[in-house]
Amino acid sequence: MPTDAARAPMLILGSVVSVQFGQALGKGLIGEAGGPWSAVALRLSLAAAVLLVWRRPRLPAARGDRLLVLAFGTSIAGMNLVYPAMARLPLGVAVTLQLMGPLALALGSARRWREALWGVLAVAGVLLFAAPGRAGSLPLAGLAFALASAASMGTYLLLSRRVGARLPGGGPLALAVAWAAVLTVPCGLVEDGGARLGRPPVLAVALGVAVLSSVVPYSLELAALRRLPVRVAGVLQSLEPVVAGLAGLLLLDEWLTAAQWAAIGCIAAASAGAVATRRPEAAQP
Template sequence: MPRIRRLSPGGMLAGVLLVLGAIASVQFGASIAKTVFDRIDPAGLTLLRLAFAAVVMLLIARPRIRTWNRAAWRSILFLGISLAGMNLLFYLALPRIPIAVAVTLELIGPLLLALVQSKRVVDFAWVGLAAVGVGVLGVQSLGGSLDPIGVVLALAAGGCWAAYILASASVGKNVPGVGGLAGALVIATVAVLPFGLMGAIGAVAADPSVLLPAFAIAMLSSAIAYGLEMLALRRVATRVFGIMMAVEPAAAAIFGFLVVGELLTGWDLLALTLVVAASAGVALTAARARPMPPETGQMPLIP
């Protein structure tokens, strides 16, 4: 009979704190991004963000490319394409809908992933509660109070977000440290290049100072956030990680108000309340989770 590894309470707590830190970092960066769309288009900013993050991560990680086998390269490529799609689609949605709304709609990807991976009734209930919150925003789109193109873009970014969760876990298993993340960011930069090159060149030529917020966004929303998430995925199962992402809309609403001055409607707040309640519920049940075998997604701790 295979030996079942138990989840360490300390490891679980550290994983939760890492996820919360990543959430705050990425949403602060997204709020800053929305303030510079009048100086650079979303695709151009996405390219600069990924390029800066890739350079910094390469300097920090110094990945040992020669040690990567075929499985490592395959998982890194998957992660890079996921990062490119998630970032580009999300930034294209931001000028059209509030940040918190975009993040809430984007959650449909991780929620569906959690639903597919879950085998416990209580998790289906929590995911269902969060899905109701996302549905509230969907109804607003049908009523014309939200830009439908922005809604579609955010939902598409959610699909890439689910792929990112799976790809990040795969990279964590196949590549030690954060070298895989550095490689994935390079791939993501190359993938976004055709969409954002002209916009980035034009914006920098017109106003070189746009490089400063672009660098800050890269650090907050890419290098720091993805690094923390990858570390978290070594301590919590991908299913738990995916549902905990429901905290994102609340963080987006806070930073959206503080940085951009975005105000939400009563329906928006109801949707956020539902998904945050679901996140709190899954965090409580995860803390009392039974031992699970490694194949459920639990990743090894960092050496």
């Protein structure tokens, strides 16, 4: 039987597969729900409901802790800008650009020129995606939403460290996801008027998306990071763009060009390299 330490990488890989296939289902949900904002509202509302019932959280007593949870939830809402990005871009492209947020954090702590070179590789990947004038160049609105989601993902990682250090248990995460739902539900109602949000088939798919892309990966990561160094987890999570590209191909019939696959490879390699070559003290939360 594998030890806890041996199982930890499998938990991270399970999280990566779960979240990206959940995102692929989420992209399919966009049309059924009436648009990307409606899909986000459904996903976060149902994820919040599951987490609130499961964790039964209490509001933090200190005002500063309550503000920290609100900021954490706001960053989660911002990460979901990947949905309007996915409405305009292939799944693998949107997720790869979203990875730029964690990559920027890793490069921001670089102290050696060799570490900074990973940034050059990442920029090369972005240019392969967004090179103007070539066939199949990507819409600027999609790129903007994906990069805004990347910035929110970087903020989420910083805030998650603070929340984990100051507030134990899974309750703060449940409260943060609930606040993210509060922020996004009005956008979904404005977009679709609520006409499709209550339909049972739509709710069933949305619940699957919420479980696969939020509840399961958060739980697996929480268990894994108790046994696995953060820098190792970061290397494993850099596989997300590749898994996203495969999920888009298998579930959405999205065929990426050779240049786009090369871009995914560049940014995934840059992310893995930036995390792997950081000094051990910088890699810890």
